Amino acid sequence: MCFALYSASLAMTKLYKPLLSDLGLTYPQYLVMLVLWDHDGVSVSALREQLHLDYGTLTPLIKRLESQGLLSRRRSADDERQVLIHLTEQGRDLRQKAMGVPPQVASASGCSLDELDDLKNQLTALRQRLHDHLESGAP
Template structure:
């Protein structure tokens, strides 16, 4: 039973799975980012949150979650760690007391300058042209959005 490679098994072969490609590529990115982000004192998900805040400050947790596809169970402890590192401040909104607004501290703002060298280091590690990467990124985003549409976002 299932001793020799069978054509019927092809869909279950690891190397044929796009999702394993994506899964393992995500981990590979993480490993490349790690030493760069260690210099900033950030983990990769924390870096993503900082990217959001460097674009727009004073944002409710909900909005960060929508941009990063993460929920409060992930974000609440992560944001508390960023607060403990003096990079953000968490304050309950006065208009709507259900919301918690996340604002950068001066140190959080300042970290942006140190982070500017990161994307270029990553680009070098990919050994790809910018146009290739943009094309791949657009394809992957389109795929992601179709997947999220199925789950029902």
């Protein structure tokens, strides 16, 4: 099972690479943009939770996207300890170019949309069970 997950992840990443290079994004950067296209103005901590990334991984991604002019970081007016991530106009415009990526990936999978949805739900449940197990401190 572990090898199947690992090798499927590698194949998926290889599939995404040329699709995302046209957008000027890496796969992790694309994930950040997907969250922001759905919820502009999220906090760094909320972004971290949604993507299951640590700050050491997420911060360089955000800085790189900011240097590309796709997003900006601003302190929250309500709580200055909180940094909010906002899309720039260029970042919002990139969404239109990225709209073709999911259908291409779905097509390449050879799966129906229902099959892909079931697979996603199973993998999400597996990740949660594994996370819960690790959090419990059990071996």
